[in-house]
Amino acid sequence: MRPRRGLAILLGPPMLWLVVVYLGALAVIFATAFWTTDPFTNLVVRTFTLENFRELLTPTYLGIIGRTLLIAVLVTVLCMVVAIPFAFFMARVAPRRLRGLLLAAVLVPLWASYLVKAYAWRTMLQPDGVIDSTFGATPGFGLAAVVLTLTYLWLPYMVLPVYAAFERLPESHLEASADLGGRPWTTFRRVVLPALLPAVAAGSVFTFSLSLGDYIAVQIVGGKLQVLGTAVLQNITLDLPFAAALGTASVVIMVLYLLAVRRTGALDNL
Amino acid sequence: MTVFATLVLTFVYVPLVVVGVNSFNSDRTFGWPPPGFTTKWWEAALQAQGPRDALLTSVKAGLGATAIALVLGTLLALALSRYDFFGKHAVSILVVLPIALPGIVTGVALQSVIQNVLSPVFGIGAGLFTIIVGHATFCIVIAFNNVTARLRRLGGSLEQASADLGARPLTTFRRVTFPLLRSSLLAGALLAFALSFDEIVVTTFTAGPESQTLPIWIFNNLFRPNQAPVVNVVAVVLIVLSIIPVWLAQRLGGADAAESRL
Numbered sequence: 001m002r003p004r005r006g007l008a009i010l011l012g013p014p015m016l017w018l019v020v021v022y023l024g025a026l027a028v029i030f031a032t033a034f035w036t037t038d039p040f041t042n043l044v045v046r047t048f049t050l051e052n053f054r055e056l057l058t059p060t061y062l063g064i065i066g067r068t069l070l071i072a073v074l075v076t077v078l079c080m081v082v083a084i085p086f087a088f089f090m091a092r093v094a095p096r097r098l099r100g101l102l103l104a105a106v107l108v109p110l111w112a113s114y115l116v117k118a119y120a121w122r123t124m125l126q127p128d129g130v131i132d133s134t135f136g137a138t139p140g141f142g143l144a145a146v147v148l149t150l151t152y153l154w155l156p157y158m159v160l161p162v163y164a165a166f167e168r169l170p171e172s173h174l175e176a177s178a179d180l181g182g183r184p185w186t187t188f189r190r191v192v193l194p195a196l197l198p199a200v201a202a203g204s205v206f207t208f209s210l211s212l213g214d215y216i217a218v219q220i221v222g223g224k225l226q227v228l229g230t231a232v233l234q235n236i237t238l239d240l241p242f243a244a245a246l247g248t249a250s251v252v253i254m255v256l257y258l259l260a261v262r263r264t265g266a267l268d269n270l
Numbered sequence: 271m272t273v274f275a276t277l278v279l280t281f282v283y284v285p286l287v288v289v290g291v292n293s294f295n296s297d298r299t300f301g302w303p304p305p306g307f308t309t310k311w312w313e314a315a316l317q318a319q320g321p322r323d324a325l326l327t328s329v330k331a332g333l334g335a336t337a338i339a340l341v342l343g344t345l346l347a348l349a350l351s352r353y354d355f356f357g358k359h360a361v362s363i364l365v366v367l368p369i370a371l372p373g374i375v376t377g378v379a380l381q382s383v384i385q386n387v388l389s390p391v392f393g394i395g396a397g398l399f400t401i402i403v404g405h406a407t408f409c410i411v412i413a414f415n416n417v418t419a420r421l422r423r424l425g426g427s428l429e430q431a432s433a434d435l436g437a438r439p440l441t442t443f444r445r446v447t448f449p450l451l452r453s454s455l456l457a458g459a460l461l462a463f464a465l466s467f468d469e470i471v472v473t474t475f476t477a478g479p480e481s482q483t484l485p486i487w488i489f490n491n492l493f494r495p496n497q498a499p500v501v502n503v504v505a506v507v508l509i510v511l512s513i514i515p516v517w518l519a520q521r522l523g524g525a526d527a528a529e530s531r532l
Contacts, residue, residue, distance in 0.1 A: 006353075007353045007355060010345045010346070010348050010349035010353075011345070011346070011349040011355075011361075013341070013342055013345055014342040014343070014349075014410065015346075017342055017406075017410070018368075018407070018410070019364075021380075021403060022368055023364070025376070025379035025380050025382070025383045026375070026376075028379060028382055028383055028386065029375070029378055029379040029382055032382060082281075085271070085274055086274065086275055086278045089271050089272070089274065093271050093272075094275070102275075104520070105282070106282065107516075107520075108513055108516070109282050109283070111464055111468075111513055111516040112286060112512055112513055113468045113485065113509055113512045114468055115470050115485045115488055115489060115508070116289060116488070116505040116506075116508050116509050117285060117286070119289070119488070119492060119501075119505055120286060120288060120289045120505075121285055122492075123288060123289065123292060123300050123502075124284075124288060126299075126300070128299070128301045129302050130284070130288050132302070133301075133303065134302075152281070152282075205370065209370060209372055210372075212372050213371075213374045213375065213471070214372075214374075214471075215374055216471060216474075216489065220492065228374075232374055232378060233374075236378060236381070236475075240382060243378060244378065247372075247374065247375045247378050247379075250372050250374070250375060251371060254370075254371060254372065258370075
């Protein structure tokens with residue numbers, strides 16, 4: 001009987017908080033997504049309807065959802081392309097005494113203010129800014145700027161798990177593969193890749209989810225670009241149920257992504 | 271390989287350095303390269319009332335959220351590390367959920383609770399209190415991760431020894447577990463504070479018009495050209511203030527702290 005009581009005391013307060021404050025709030029917002037707004041009074045009408053989800057399937061909003069997905073996928077791929085070789089360099093190539101320093105060098109900016117980093121790219125990308133005066137041209141504010149900025153923002157989330165995976169991979173496995181006649185490419189495909197996949201998937205949960213929900217950086221460097229996050233923001237005061245439906249859509253996408261990623265064992269890596 | 275790594279690090283640091291340099295740029299619109307350097311933006315920023323009030327709000331919110339997150343996160347970590355129970359896996363997912371789901375969803379959800387439940391029923395409007403509630407919710411996982419990592423490394427043998435010697439659970443916690451956890455708690459607190467200090471996505475929805483945190487102040491003034499130089503100085507301050515706690519936490523917690531953001 002004793003241990004059960006101890007458990008209840010430990011588990012009670014945090015569960016109360018998470019369930020009441022967090023799950024309660026989420027439940028309210030999902031319920032709201034099935035309500036509607038009176039067009040004359042702008043008040044929420046509490047009758048069940050699928051109208052909001054039907055509106056999500058119109059070309060305007062399918063376009064916005066598609067664009068948001070495109071951004072999330074591009075950012076995730078770019079983060080992988082940069083993070084995998086860089087993490088390999090940190091864990092395997094760089095001299096041992098440099099490794100801690102390199103890791104810190106990547107981690108420190110992770111903690112520098114998110115807002116300031118997005119702002120930094122605004123000043124970099126503006127006409128007459130650093131990029132413009134160095135390269136003679138700038139992509140300006142829009143889709144390319146958003147992808148670039150988000151890649152910059154979420155890169156450390158990909159570097160860290162991939163670095164840890166490379167670090168854990170024992171040298172002897174690589175040697176064994178070579179001794180058994182595996183060529184470098186075969187070793188990479190059969191030994192390194194299986195170890196790497198869960199780590200990349202774990203990193204992608206962050207790069208994907210954070211890109212999917214972002215609306216601050218999009219406003220700062222995206223010009224007039226519309227994504228899921230900005231659409232939620234625009235609807236929240238006048239049409240809360242529709243904003244809730246948009247939010248629900250992003251949660252559904254995220255849950256589908258998590259389910260797809262779970263097969264790789266990435267969730268145990270989080 | 272080395273060239274590539276150098277390029278990546280350049281990519282990581284150039285934007286931050288540019289913000290730093292621009293805080294001394296004498297050109298109001300930050301033309302590059304800077305035509306000249308001046309310290310007048312720093313003087314103007316030091317005298318501005320807006321950022322100062324916002325800084326105070328941010329510190330209060332950070333302290334409040336950290337205190338709540340620390341208590342709840344530690345309880346949760348002890349429960350999950352030392353007990354086996356039905357639904358354990360679900361609980362460990364629930365604690366990560368607030369940072370794993372898009373922040374805008376958490377924000378909208380909390381705002382609708384404030385509008386529909388808190389203010390009509392309890393008379394609590396959006397303000398410092400609701401900011402703290404929101405921040406605490408996603409800071410729990412930080413404290414939880416730090417304490418869990420430490421507990422895993424310690425194992426349970428010292429606590430068992432204490433129990434075998436006749437100590438009651440509370441005595442064991444006070445005399446054995448807590449002293450062993452102290453530095454990981456401090457590291458967790460610093461990281462939670464840093465996360466709260468920097469947060470804007472959820473804060474936008476939980477902060478009322480009266481209470482602005484520092485990131486909200488920056489965002490609100492970002493698109494006003496005549497405020498640009500002061501915004502840039504505040505940005506530099508924010509970079510420094512958000513890095514110091516993490517740096518301290520790294521020194522305290524070592525390996526545990528480095529991974530706790532994930």
